[in-house]
Amino acid sequence: xxxxxxxxxxxxxxxxxxxxxxxxxxxxxxxxxxxxxxxxxxxxxxxxxxxxxxxxxxxxxxxxxxxxxxxxxxxxxxxxxxxxxxxxxxxxxxxxxxxxxxxxxxxxxxxxxxxxxxxxxxxxxxxxxxxxxxxxxxxxxxxxxxxxxxxxxxxxxxxxxxxxxxxxxxxxxxxxxxxxxxxxxxxxxxxxxxxxxxxxxxxxxxxxxxxxxxxxxxxxxxxxxxxxxxxxxxxxxxxxx
Amino acid sequence: xxxxxxxxxxxxxxxxxxxxxxxxxxxxxxxxxxxxxxxxxxxxxxxxxxxxxxxxxxxxxxxxxxxxxxxxxxxxxxxxxxxxxxxxxxxxxxxxxxxxxxxxxxxxxxxxxxxxxxxxxxxxxxxxxxxxxxxxxxxxxxxxxxxxxxxxxxxxxxxxxxxxxxxxxxxxxxxxxxxxxxxxxxxxxx
Amino acid sequence: xxxxxxxxxxxxxxxxxxxxxxxxxxxxxxxxxxxxxxxxxxxxxxxxxxxxxxxxxxxxxxxxxxxxxxxxxxxxxxxxxxxxxxxxxxxxxxxxxxxxxxxxxxxxxxxxxxxxxxxxxxxxxxxxxxxxxxxxxxxxxxxxxxxxxxxxxxxxxxxxxxxxxxxxxxxxxxxxxxxxxxxxxxxxxx
Numbered sequence: 001x002x003x004x005x006x007x008x009x010x011x012x013x014x015x016x017x018x019x020x021x022x023x024x025x026x027x028x029x030x031x032x033x034x035x036x037x038x039x040x041x042x043x044x045x046x047x048x049x050x051x052x053x054x055x056x057x058x059x060x061x062x063x064x065x066x067x068x069x070x071x072x073x074x075x076x077x078x079x080x081x082x083x084x085x086x087x088x089x090x091x092x093x094x095x096x097x098x099x100x101x102x103x104x105x106x107x108x109x110x111x112x113x114x115x116x117x118x119x120x121x122x123x124x125x126x127x128x129x130x131x132x133x134x135x136x137x138x139x140x141x142x143x144x145x146x147x148x149x150x151x152x153x154x155x156x157x158x159x160x161x162x163x164x165x166x167x168x169x170x171x172x173x174x175x176x177x178x179x180x181x182x183x184x185x186x187x188x189x190x191x192x193x194x195x196x197x198x199x200x201x202x203x204x205x206x207x208x209x210x211x212x213x214x215x216x217x218x219x220x221x222x223x224x225x226x227x228x229x230x231x232x233x234x235x236x237x238x239x240x241x
Numbered sequence: 242x243x244x245x246x247x248x249x250x251x252x253x254x255x256x257x258x259x260x261x262x263x264x265x266x267x268x269x270x271x272x273x274x275x276x277x278x279x280x281x282x283x284x285x286x287x288x289x290x291x292x293x294x295x296x297x298x299x300x301x302x303x304x305x306x307x308x309x310x311x312x313x314x315x316x317x318x319x320x321x322x323x324x325x326x327x328x329x330x331x332x333x334x335x336x337x338x339x340x341x342x343x344x345x346x347x348x349x350x351x352x353x354x355x356x357x358x359x360x361x362x363x364x365x366x367x368x369x370x371x372x373x374x375x376x377x378x379x380x381x382x383x384x385x386x387x388x389x390x391x392x393x394x395x396x397x398x399x400x401x402x403x404x405x406x407x408x409x410x411x412x413x414x415x416x417x418x419x420x421x422x423x424x425x426x427x428x429x430x431x
Numbered sequence: 432x433x434x435x436x437x438x439x440x441x442x443x444x445x446x447x448x449x450x451x452x453x454x455x456x457x458x459x460x461x462x463x464x465x466x467x468x469x470x471x472x473x474x475x476x477x478x479x480x481x482x483x484x485x486x487x488x489x490x491x492x493x494x495x496x497x498x499x500x501x502x503x504x505x506x507x508x509x510x511x512x513x514x515x516x517x518x519x520x521x522x523x524x525x526x527x528x529x530x531x532x533x534x535x536x537x538x539x540x541x542x543x544x545x546x547x548x549x550x551x552x553x554x555x556x557x558x559x560x561x562x563x564x565x566x567x568x569x570x571x572x573x574x575x576x577x578x579x580x581x582x583x584x585x586x587x588x589x590x591x592x593x594x595x596x597x598x599x600x601x602x603x604x605x606x607x608x609x610x611x612x613x614x615x616x617x618x619x620x621x
Contacts, residue, residue, distance in 0.1 A: 099541065
């Protein structure tokens with residue numbers, strides 16, 4: 001997806017759909033390895049979305065945080081994950097596999113739906129009409145029923161508070177993860193993202209940093225700020241992120 | 242699939258009698274073939290719950306006469322049973338807001354209403370007619386019998402008629418917006 | 432008249448879904464007798480123009496799917512053929528893994544499914560009922576109308592159905608805990 005930044009988020013049905021597409025595009029199986037590989041593509045994709053609703057982005061960002069875990073783990077096998085983190089990693093894998101299976105199976109429905117329809121009897125084959133009211137049908141009874149009906153009218157969906165809370169705590173997750181990575185690497189991530197308000201940008205920065213580690217571009221002995229590390233390295237140059 | 246089975250399917254589907262020449266046309270076979278398959282079908286159905294009824298050129302399927310008593314009993318029982326919450330709500334919607342098309346009723350209730358509408362029709366509580374604005378669909382309204390039963394002359398006499406009508410009407414005009422969201426979610430084919 | 436023939440007559444007459452317990456009541460026989468007669472009837476209709484369609488407790492008669500093209504010629508009904516990707520996936524989940532609560536559908540699809548579920552409910556392709564295991568939420572399952580549109584007489588007629596059901600059953604025993612957590616967190620149903 002890196003090749004096409006103009007693809008809109010609305011073209012995908014949520015984060016799992018996007019991830020599955022990224023993996024299938026590369027003809028890979030669902031695994032931690034393939035997930036780590038498509039993590040950058042996924043986050044890049046998120047970065048190029050504008051004017052999206054909070055709820056929509058929240059779903060995507062939650063998955064992004066799990067992808068960061070997976071990528072960190074792929075690059076730093078020694079990184080300790082909490083039980084909850086381990087679970088979110090295997091959870092993501094399971095959900096993708098299930099979604100993939102559903103998608104494969106859905107072709108059976110697609111092939112059949114509306115093709116050889118089974119018909120019930122034609123309308124109008126109803127029995128003879130006899131006026132037969134019931135004792136429920138009184139003015140007060142009907143008034144009660146219409147009140148109930150009005151109460152049950154669907155309302156616009158409100159974003160569940162839990163999702164918002166999870167997204168807000170994402171920053172903590174990142175800084176916590178960054179701290180653990182940097183302890184391992186003896187460097188600081190905090191200053192690097194201090195002027196970045198956008199959560200997606202923080203994720204991008206983090207993945208960028210991991211990428212630099214992978215490419216051996218960061219001098220892990222250095223205790224300075226990220227910017228200085230970056231300048232020290234001529235081969236990689238300024239991160240594209 | 243045998244010609245006999247095809248004829249059976251058509252006769253089952255059609256609510257009214259079908260002529261032999263209609264069958265000839267729909268199935269693109271000769272009158273003789275239709276006649277012989279009808280004979281065969283008649284023979285095969287002889288012991289069953291559904292039989293062929295033939296009058297001159299016209300054929301139809303009907304229940305076996307031996308089942309008459311049980312069917313009468315079921316009809317009576319069905320008609321004496323209470324409507325239940327869902328049917329009562331649908332009826333109320335039609336009284337307050339009618340005439341309404343089925344799509345509108347389904348939309349307000351959030352579920353498919355075809356069975357309930359059929360039931361209300363059979364009980365003579367509502368009636369339907371072809372929608373003048375869209376000839377492909379029916380609109381449903383309360384019967385005069387129902388209004389009389391309620392002791393009112395016109396729907397405007399219902400409690401809080403104006404207020405309630407307005408609330409539902411507001412909801413229905415919002416329909417466009419919600420439907421767009423639905424089709425966005427539903428409409429992406431790849 | 433045999434019990435089988437009586438059932439056939441009732442199903443023909445009602446022209447809509449009837450539950451096994453309704454048949455038990457109307458015919459004053461045991462559930463086992465109804466089930467065995469339904470089986471017999473199903474077997475006898477296997478090669479005919481009319482078939483039994485069954486989903487859970489509900490049965491109805493319908494034309495053979497092989498006759499679909501013929502009936503289409505003569506029907507005035509508006510046929511629905513279009514299913515978007517979201518609708519297809521949600522229906523697949525509900526058929527192969529259902530009945531399912533919304534939280535579980537959301538979990539697998541990774542998005543909020545309330546609009547698509549509502550859309551499918553209104554189209555009559557799924558129905559919902561209160562979850563017996565958790566009265567605060569609904570579970571969704573396929574309707575006879577969905578089977579009709581797929582041209583199948585029962586869900587088991589779908590390819591890979593048994594295999595997947597088994598896989599899901601095995602998987603579910605492992606997943607129960609996760610799902611309960613999930614629904615506790617996001618379980619707001621509207």
